[in-house]
Amino acid sequence: HNGSVFHPGTIVFPAALATAQAIGASGRDLLVAAVAGYEVGIRVGEFLGRSHYKIFHTTGTAGTLAAAAAVGHLLKLNPSQMLHAFGSAGTQSAGLWEFLRDAADSKQLHTAHAASTGLMSAYLAKSGFTGAEHILEGKQGLAAGMSSDSDPSKLIDRLGTRWTIAETSFKYHASCRHTHPAADALLQVMLKQDLKPSDIAKVETLVHQGAIDVLGPVTDPTTVHQSKFSMGTVLAIVAHYQFAGLQEFDQHFHDQDICSFRDRVTMVLDPEVDSAYPQSWIGKVKVYLNNGEVLEGRVDEPKGDPGNTLSRTEITDKAMRLAAFSGGASPSEMSAAIER
Amino acid sequence: HNGSVFHPGTIVFPAALATAQAIGASGRDLLVAAVAGYEVGIRVGEFLGRSHYKIFHTTGTAGTLAAAAAVGHLLKLNPSQMLHAFGSAGTQSAGLWEFLRDAADSKQLHTAHAASTGLMSAYLAKSGFTGAEHILEGKQGLAAGMSSDSDPSKLIDRLGTRWTIAETSFKYHASCRHTHPAADALLQVMLKQDLKPSDIAKVETLVHQGAIDVLGPVTDPTTVHQSKFSMGTVLAIVAHYQFAGLQEFDQHFHDQDICSFRDRVTMVLDPEVDSAYPQSWIGKVKVYLNNGEVLEGRVDEPKGDPGNTLSRTEITDKAMRLAAFSGGASPSEMSAAIER
Incomplete structure (x- = not known):
């Protein structure tokens, strides 16, 4: 979710699914619990x-609060119990x-x-x-200890009319979301001009501060996982394969041409991108060609964002790929589950 | 432990005992593990x-790091594994x-x-x-996120010659340690002058900022546990019973005379006490009598501190009381364990 820079699914679903299974909750209750978890965590x-x-x-x-909300819903906590659940969850936030x-x-x-x-x-x-x-806004609560720009109004912003779960993005590339805007902007330039990776001398990505904070420390990734936090690696893979999926990272993150392209990618703080963030994740790149030309690319909503969402087919393909990659389910099992 | 304001025993022993039991470690290894846990957590x-x-x-x-050190010792982690254990522990600190x-x-x-x-x-x-x-001192580590006055030199202060476990205190009263210096100072005045609680109009405790931060929010304790964080309640119980133990809190924390005394106790920040803290926990009180007299009490080391430690008999008595209170072991079981 863009505005909160929070991945709700990876927290809410494991906790909610485990609880729903344990108590035999209905699918309907599970979905409502997930919506509650998303609302709380995002806010x-x-x-x-x-x-x-x-x-x-x-x-x-x-x-921790997102999981508490989802599970609390399934356990039918009353408001006072839910408040205590939030208190216990927030005091374990880490x-x-x-x-x-x-x-x-x-x-x-x-x-x-x-x-x-x-x-x-x-x-x-x-x-x-x-x-x-008052674990969130109390004098010795979460915000007091871990934030200098907390804003309580965000907690109740259009509560009951705004549904934050509808604002979440689907990841298209299998990398840190901070790399996606620039990756899509580079792809746009390359497709439009029909460029090959070898045409490109260097790429300057114009980014928000958060991208520099998170991706900046990763200069020479040594593992597949770390390479997904390397702006250079992600752009190199996109430049070579038009898509940075699980397979592409596993097989190619340390290839010589990928590393060489990676080292020609830089990040520069961009005031426009930074001030739009985190509500909008704008992608801007300057692509310097070997022939001296400089091309600019820009996307206002990276692929997967609510305004540029994945198609049903793309989501199905992604689910099939993930299941195959992890050996979690066979293609026929997946097809059956998706059809249901 | 005074300098760190950290209770090592309550973390280190449960984790170390459970692990020692699980892997069948020797008593000697358990003790060394506890020493390691104390060293790491305190530093x-x-x-x-x-x-x-x-x-x-x-x-x-x-x-979290104290427990990781103790358990890591029992599991015979090598230095690199221990560093990773600290990393995982610190990123869950809450x-x-x-x-x-x-x-x-x-x-x-x-x-x-x-x-x-x-x-x-x-x-x-x-x-x-x-x-x-670098979970402790790294740019996005514990100190960066949760401290504005961290001091890395504390981590290695006389490492190998200073043993912090020898600096720990035994609690005499069953209350928050921040109440002990003032409680002992009040007791000193009352015993010296042979005062009864009814002789006392009000008590002003001269304290460090930490006491105000932790005890300040507790003005009208509604549970036994909360009353142990009420400076007024602790001083009232000490004034009436010369000792604030588990029984005294359980039976009397909400008695009318205790509450009335409690409401006549105040805390005032004292520059001398505050600047000596946390290395020294000085207790200073001003006792205002009904006859108009004002008496001053002072202790430089509250009872239980290394320089004013409990006697063997006092520690044995405390162990017997705790076991009896919780029903954890019978007096004869306790005696046998202590004799061994």
Whole structure:
């Protein structure tokens, strides 16, 4: 979700699915629980603001409350119990970006931690365990400790008429979302001018500060996962394969031509892009050709954003690819599930 | 532990005992693991500093690393694995003081969370799971996110010659440690002058800022647990019973004479006490008598501090009382365990 820079699905669905399975909830209840989890997590992420995201992985921090909301809905918590669940969840909120510098495994730990502590907080509240009533905005609460630009109005912005789940994006490329706007802008230039990677001398991406904070530490990625946080690698793969999917990263992230292209990509802070962020994720690139020409590319909504969403076929293809990649389900099992 | 404002025992022993039991470690290894856990947690707490403790419950945050160190020692992690365990532990560090305002149950949640996430981090590292290498002092690490006065020199202060476990205090009263210096100072005045509670018009406690931050929100405690964070209640119980133990709180925290005394106790920031803190926890009180006299009390080391430690008999008595209170072990079982 753009405005909150928060990945709701990876937190809400594991917690909600596990609970729904455990208590035998209906599919309808599961979906409502997911909507509640998205609403809470996204609003908390927006509330915590950009200063928070500079140091903290919002998916890990806001995620505890998202999971608590989803599970709390399934457990039919009353409002007072739900408040206590939020208190217990928020006081366990954690997740620092420091791991990016070393390509460490913490991103998955953050999501697992958020899902499990949020789930536990809801169960605890159901059993009468209490939490702080003002965990978000209290004097010694989340915002006091982890944000310098928190905005409580975000928590209730058009509550009940605005549905944040409808604002979420589908990822097209299998990389950090901060790389997508520039990747799409580069692709636009290359397709329009029918360029080959070898035509390109260098690419300057014009980005928001958040992209520099998160992607900046990754200069020489040594693992597949880290390469998804390397602006240069993502643009190199897109330039060579028109798409940066799981297979492309696995097979090519360390190829010589990919690394060589990667090292010719830079990031520069752009005032327009930065001030539009995080509501809009504008992609701007300057492409310097070997023949001396300089081309500019721009996309206002990267592929997968609500205004430029994936088609039904693209989403189905993605689901099939993911299942095949992880061996999670056979193509026929997937087709059957999708048809249902 | 005074300098770090960190309760090592409540984190280190549950995690270390569980692991030692699970793998059949020797008593000797368990003790060495506990020493390692104390060293790491205390040094991390000192590193994070006073600004951290204003918002965060250091026992919850530094505690994840303390548990990881203790469990990591038992699992015989090599230095690289231990570093990864610290990375995973630190990126899960959490715990906000906000719960104090509502007398919520989060204090126990923080300690359980720290013990369990630290333990898990050590096991994860043993299995090859990686964490940030500079989780403490990195640009997007713990100190960057949760402290404005962190001091890396604290992490290695006389490492190998200074043993922080020898600096820890035993609690004498069953209340928040921030109440002990003033409680002892009041007791000193009352014993010296042979005063009864009814002789006292009001008590002014001269305290450090941390006491005001943590105890300030608690003005009208509604639960036994919250009353242990009420300076007024603790002083009232000490004035009436010369000792504030588990029984005294349970039976008397809401008695009319206790509440009435409580409301005549105030806290005032004292420059001398504040600048000595947290290395020294000085207790100063002004006792205003009904006859117009004003008496001053002062203790430089509250009872239980290393320089004013509990006697063997006092520690044994405390262990017996705790076991009896919780029904954890019979007096004869306790005696046998203590004799061994």
